[in-house]
Structure formats: structure tokens, C-alpha cells
Amino acid sequence: MSRNRRGLALLVTVALALAGCTADPEPRRESRSTPTPEATPGVTPGPAGVGDPYFPTAGNSGYDVERYTLKVRYDPTSDELRGDATVRATADTDLPLFHLDLAGLTVRRVTVDGTPARHTREGTELVVTPAAPVRAGTAFTVQVGYDGRPEPLRNETIGEGGWLHTADGAVALGQPESASTWFPVNDHPSDKAAYDFEITVPKGLVVVANGVPKGQRPAAGGFTTWRWSEAAPMASYLSTVVIGKYRTSTGEHRGRPVFSAVAASLPRGAADESVARTVAVADYLESVFGPYPFAAYGGVVVDEPRIRYALETQSRPVYSANFFRGGENTGVVAHELAHQWFGDSVSVARWSDIWLNEGLATYAEWLWAEHQGRDTAQAAFEQRYASSDDQVWRVPPGAPGVANLFSDSVYERGGMTVHALRVTVGDDAFFRLLKTWAADKRNGNATTAEFVATAERVCGQQLDDLFAAWLYGTERPAPPTRR
């Protein structure tokens, strides 16, 4: 995610206000001697929640989803959504019942392997009791029919996440959660899956989602069905659907489809030009991080005042138009594309490790600026090291707490941590590490402890004191020096 500076003051206010009424389950701010935090004691994973220390009820346990097939019909004039979701999963354990996350909407029917199943709602949980328990190790298919007017989630996260009804359509977007506002889902990045989308909207509107465009066909009542497919495993918060009046551009790059869209309400210019640089930026990042991880490229620029950020939605980031009001901005494009490697392909296993995403994406912005002949990464580091405020040094990016999940510490100090590592181990080992990390964890999940272990292995030196100071310390570390 990239935060828009213009909206930041408001976001911080909202976050602090929300934090005040939310029990922060992870305020372990003390300096740590070892940067290898394990599962927080006292949180037991249950059917509702995978036991994420920051968001204990997010996601569900007991099964692993392989594929979502989402057939959704949406009429922006009435704001009514009708969905048919097929969830293909494998049981990790015997399941007399299981949970899916679904916020709002009305469930009309649920089947498990074609047989009607009992279903109840408990807050944002859909509890399904199959006619017979699903046995451990078996694959099963859940089908859910539902409808209603989707509502975004207003919860302990920063701002709203989820399905937003816009002037000419809708945007489904948000981190750390958004998916459960429009389909039943295991809503946590630890359960990644493939996605097929069939989105039906009034003729004349454009639908953009993740992955490869699979064409469109007429549907009943003057509607059109747009199909999209993301075959690589995707975390649920990286799914998106954008519906509305957009000018689109399509092409092909290195044998992969390129599909971008810019809100038709925006004047043609900086937004179009910046998103058009997507493949050039991706090619540069490929030279640093290794092969581009997905089967498609693109970007979407939305003109929606409630979206004040950009998000690395898989293979097709979504950008607030605000990023381009001052002219071409490829920095934000570099940030969101870097996440395709770090965040999307290599995903966090729990939200407390968010610096793995944001530190590396921030650092990619510095590398891209240097590549463009602007400030070097060293200069970017020195500027922030000298001028960052107290909050950056007080909040440990490796354990920021929910309220500081998207704080300057996670972004700026996260980026500085990456640079401190580079200075310490030297360029050869550092760039080898980036490619090794992206390759070893491709299409998977990862933790900070695994990153530290990989860094020590690739660089051939003990680095725990460096990470302890930069990720977990509560004061400004000494400037890095080559070992």
C-alpha cells in the first residue's frame, strides 16, 4: 500500500481514534534480544480466526482454499449485488462445521459437495454445518448463494475497506481486509488461492479484476459479463473488482497481457502516462528482484475521494487519482509493482510482519529513483536517518502494533532497515539475497524470522544484532557500517 500524503493526517487521526476503542493485542514494544518473535502466547487458533496476533478473528482455520469461483451480478443504480461463490478447499482436520468470513449481505443457500448445509451468521462469520462432517485430508466444494447491498467494513483497520458504491459503479479494495464484504472467504493472507471472476454489470460499464482478462459476453437484461482469472495463489486482500466508466488500454509484454484502466472522469494525462510506464518499471524491478511473478500486468486509477491510497492488488495495482494530480508519478508505480514480488508473491503469514512488504517496497522506490538519475538510495537513507521524527524511532517496525501497521516506522524505517542491511553486507550479497528471497518464497508466505535466517545464510554472517536494533529497538540505531 502507498499512503497519500494529502490524506495521511486524516488517516492517522482515524487510526488513533479507532485504536483508542480497540484492545491492541500486540503492544510488545520492549527491545528484543532476538528478532524471532513466535506465535503470541494466549491466542489459540479456532474455527473463527487463524490466530493472527493482530487480528485474532481474521480468517478461519481447519481448511485450505485452492480456488474461488465468483459469479457476481451488480447493478450500480440500485446498489444490489447477487453472488454465487464456489469455494474449493481441502480439510486440514475433521470438520463437523467450519467458518467463512462474510460481512453483511443475506445468505440464501449453502451446499457442501452439492448437498444442502445448515448455515448461521455470527457477526462477520458464516458458520456452515455440512450434512456429514468433512473428513481430514479430503477436498470439498462449498457453494454459497447470497445477495444484498454491500457495505464497507468500518473496523479497527485504517479507514474503510471493502466494497464501495461509487458514482458510476463500485470499487472493492482494502487492506488488511476487504474481500468479505462481497464474497464468502477465508479472509487472511495465510490462505492464498486461485480466483476466477465472472462479474455481470450493465452494458457500457467496464469491469477490471485481477489476473488475465478472459473476455466478455452479453448477459440477460442488457447486462455484460466480464471474466478475469488469477491462477497464481493470491491473498484475499489483494483481490479487487473495479466497475465503472473507464478508458482502458490493452497490449502484450513478454507474452503476457497488459490491461490498464483510468477513470473516464479524469483528464487524459499524468495518470495515463504513469500507468503506461508499468511494464518499464516492472522490467527494471525484474533486474533487481528476479522474474516478474505473475501472468499479467496493469494498473487501475480510480477517481473516488474515499480511496486515498494505492494498493498492490495482484497483477493490477489500484491507485488513487490523487497520486497523479501533481504530474507523472512513477515512484508510486514502483512501490506497488515491488509489492508484486514482496507482499503478493511472497506474502506475510501474519500482519505483524508487514514491514517485509512495506520496507522492501519503500526501498524499491529509492532504487527506482536512483535508476532514474535522481537521488541515490544512500542519499534517501541519509535524508531519512537525519530527519525522521521520534515516532519513527520509538515504534519498532518489526512489531508496530495494529494502530501503527501503516505508520512511517513501517515504511520509512522499514526502508532504512533494508538499506542498513545492504551497507552491512555489501552489494553483492545484498542483491543476491533479494533474488533468493523472492525465489525461495515465491507464491508462498513468509515471516521476519525466515527473512533473517535467509539473510544470514546468503550473506554468510550473523545479523541478529542488526535486525534487533533496526526492527525491534525503540531508539535510533547507530549508522550502519560495512562488516
Ligand SMILES: [Zn+2]
Ligand atoms: Zn506498500
